[in-house]
Amino acid sequence: MDIVSKKKRSAMMAAVRDKNTGPELLVRRALHACGYRFRLHRRDLPGRPDVVLPKHKTVIFVHGCFWHRHTGCKKATVPKSNADFWAKKFDQNLARDARAVAALRREGWRIITAWECELPNMAAAQDWVEKNLVASSR
Helix, strand or coil, rough: CCCCHHHHHHHHHHHHCCCCCCCHHHHHHHHHCCCCCCCCCCCCCCCCCEEHHHHHEEEEECCCHHHHCCCCCCCCCCCCCCHHHHHHHHHHHHHHHHHHHHHHHCCCCEEEEHHHHHHHHHHHHHHHHHHHHHHCCC
């Protein structure tokens, strides 16, 4: 049994954003600070990546650990109520992610995933950019 009403739960879930999230904004600020220029949420690419670096033929997905099931992460919990719904929802999310990654790879894109738990603050985001983009382009 859920601890909040159906109406309250619905309002809570509706408030979950799919773009311009806190971790995504941190990655974008860190990229910009390192001199990268990028496009956002390109609808013409599979999976509509959060950040697209056309010059580097690289896309970045900034994934929430809960929704995209970050393996081994404490944020990737499974709700106890309505377990069948959540199992199906998570399976669909993972299948959709896999289809997008496969399609992007076929088109020659480099795919990088940033996980919510890796980006608690700006310093961590800058370290992430350094490790995943700057160091690999040297």
